[in-house]
Amino acid sequence: MASKPRIKLPKKASAGEVITIKTLISHEMESGQRKDKEGNTIPRQIINKFTCAFEGATVFECDLDPAISANPFFEFTAKVDKSGTFKFTWVDDDGSVYETEQAIEVA
Amino acid sequence: MKSTIIKSGLLAAAASLALTAFAAADPVDEKLVIDGEEMITRAKAPEGHPFEEVLSGWLYREAETRSLEEDSFENPGMLSVEEGEEIWNTVEGTAGKSCASCHDDAADTMAGIAAHYPKWDADAKRPINIELQINKCREENMGAEPYAFDKGGQKELTAYIKHQSLGEPVSVDLSQGEMQAWWDKGKDLYYTRTGQLNLSCASCHEQNNGNYIRADHLSQGQVNGFPTYRLKTGLTSLHNRFRGCVRDTRAEIPTAFSDDLMALETYVTWRGTGLSVETPSVRQ
Numbered sequence: 439m440a441s442k443p444r445i446k447l448p449k450k451a452s453a454g455e456v457i458t459i460k461t462l463i464s465h466e467m468e469s470g471q472r473k474d475k476e477g478n479t480i481p482r483q484i485i486n487k488f489t490c491a492f493e494g495a496t497v498f499e500c501d502l503d504p505a506i507s508a509n510p511f512f513e514f515t516a517k518v519d520k521s522g523t524f525k526f527t528w529v530d531d532d533g534s535v536y537e538t539e540q541a542i543e544v545a
Numbered sequence: 546m547k548s549t550i551i552k553s554g555l556l557a558a559a560a561s562l563a564l565t566a567f568a569a570a571d572p573v574d575e576k577l578v579i580d581g582e583e584m585i586t587r588a589k590a591p592e593g594h595p596f597e598e599v600l601s602g603w604l605y606r607e608a609e610t611r612s613l614e615e616d617s618f619e620n621p622g623m624l625s626v627e628e629g630e631e632i633w634n635t636v637e638g639t640a641g642k643s644c645a646s647c648h649d650d651a652a653d654t655m656a657g658i659a660a661h662y663p664k665w666d667a668d669a670k671r672p673i674n675i676e677l678q679i680n681k682c683r684e685e686n687m688g689a690e691p692y693a694f695d696k697g698g699q700k701e702l703t704a705y706i707k708h709q710s711l712g713e714p715v716s717v718d719l720s721q722g723e724m725q726a727w728w729d730k731g732k733d734l735y736y737t738r739t740g741q742l743n744l745s746c747a748s749c750h751e752q753n754n755g756n757y758i759r760a761d762h763l764s765q766g767q768v769n770g771f772p773t774y775r776l777k778t779g780l781t782s783l784h785n786r787f788r789g790c791v792r793d794t795r796a797e798i799p800t801a802f803s804d805d806l807m808a809l810e811t812y813v814t815w816r817g818t819g820l821s822v823e824t825p826s827v828r829q
Contacts (some may be wrong), residue, residue, distance in 0.1 A: 460618055460619065
């Protein structure tokens, strides 16, 4: 259901800099509250968890609930002291895990 | 944001007589930079234009709305542009072709193209816009069904193609075919009052841009950002917007891509000459 996850963060930063990270994933975020034309409940299918980790250490994580709109967007900041890779993970109700990553060079 | 006073009693029904009760608020004096590229949001009006300067609708929006357009990552319209890219590369029709089969990479072949539509179509003997150009290609070259208005990916593909002209100044060539006659017809329509509210396009967008009509900050009604991402309706095509505007005057709603609306598109596009294509712009 989800298409490619997208992230935006700088490729380079200075040590100790606070960088802004933006993420977006296309997803229906079907709440489970809606009914189809025949009156049957459309089963819930949402992204229920999002995690951002830097070199194994969690930077930001959150649980998502059915009230979150389609195509969830997150913006948060992180302080970077050394070069490394940010890993981003979205977990779908159907068990799918969508992942992407980006390295940052700290001078 | 300047505070504004909206006088009581300013209901749409009173629009024809309450024009003096519009509260004034100027468009902002800021620069629109999308991913590092500066857009032209103020341009010297072409000869014969009622204004000295044409202004992008971006300048009339709230700060939060404006900032959404400044970063293509945050612009919700870009999701539709990505869908349009998929359609561009999808084979459809009896000829077994996609858009890309002939036009390759849109980033090269479509760069700057959409800034110069509507164009004269010698076969149809009328101006055509990107939507109609796509349909023409689908029928003649792909052997596919033309898109019905706003259906089947028409908006998304149009947005994708127009997005390749991001930043390119709008200009229409009125010397082609009978474009000038269609421009004249569009101008007539622009100034013709219609509907139970007896409003013309000019009533709001020429005489009262910068003023408020109820909670709406009226812009010059430029079309350089269409298809546009509207906060209340998502990706919105130009002819949908035209129809919505006409509906709000409580007039009979013209059909999308009809002669009337193509004439109006030709004229209104000319009114925005020199503004950057902003597709997909973000508006209220």
